[in-house]
Amino acid sequence: MKVELGVLASRIRLEEKMLVKRARKREDVNLTIVDPREFRWSESDLRHLDVLLDREISQSRAYHIMELLSSTGITLVNDFQTVQLCGDKAFTSVQLKKHGVPTPDFRVAFDRESALRAIEDIGYPAVLKPVDGSWGRMVSKIDNRESAEATLEHKSQLDSHFHSIYYVQDFVETGNKDIRAFVLDQDVIGAAYRESDHWITNAARGGESRAYPLTDELEDIVQATSEVFGGGALAVDLLESERGLLINEVNCSMEFKESMKVIDRDIAAELLDYTVEQVKVSEEVTQDRCLA
DSSP states (O other): OOEEEEEEOSOHHHHHHHHHHHHHHHHTTEEOOOOOGOOOTTTTTTTOSSSEEOOOOOHHHHHHHHTTTTTTTEEEEEHHHHHHHTTOOHHHHHHHHHOOOOOOEEEEESHHHHHHHHHHOOOSSSSOOOOOOTTTTTEEOOOHHHHHHHHHHHHHHOOOGGGGGGEEEEOOOOSSEEEEEEEETTTTEEEEEEEEEESSSOOOOOOOOOOOOOOHHHHHHHHHHHHTTTTSSEEEEEEEEEEEEEEEEEEEEEOTGGGGGGGOOHHHHHHHHHHHHHHHHHHHHHHHHHHH
């Protein structure tokens, strides 16, 4: 019997093209592309699906759709709680700190004056980020009080309510590089340095990859992070520091077009395998509950 697989995506990037190509070659999968721009909620809209893989670039769309589908019986990769925690940097940091996973020092404020105090409490340089968003957008390095005041004034004029939440993080000097690791539940499938001429190293900002070894330290901290977030398919961004590896951010819809160049394992194929396998896992959990 074929697995009815949905891929939630409004933009078909390289990663989605690879996933679609591999899915269409499988005899055990029927593929449906679910465009959230055409999605209208009712419990019957997607009832034919066994599993839905979130590849949506809009965090708010993914967040709401996964919540709407959370009680339909469709297996979700990733589920609503994971999308919620990963989609807000403050939530991410709080969970990491709560569970003792090393992460940069941070503060959260809700007013310009308290945000300025939070920055000075962290100390210069500090990093100011929106709590949502990706690709290094609207991320600022704050080197002094004048820079802090100007940046906070700018943010106060922005429309989105997310910009009235001030997330401040300690700046960790890494030599313009960080590490992106990929994990499926507890299986760390690879990692890569991301390096750039700029301190922001995202691939969307020109960061390039080179191989990073799967050390015990890296596997341990990435597996601990996955456990905090309830498992799933995650891209985990790490920083090298004097304290050892620190978790910087956790991404619930992994982007891998740059990292895959230097990772031996086929990330797209393994993500697809994992997603299909979750249908069986969900069925086994349901059976166990019924027997109990």
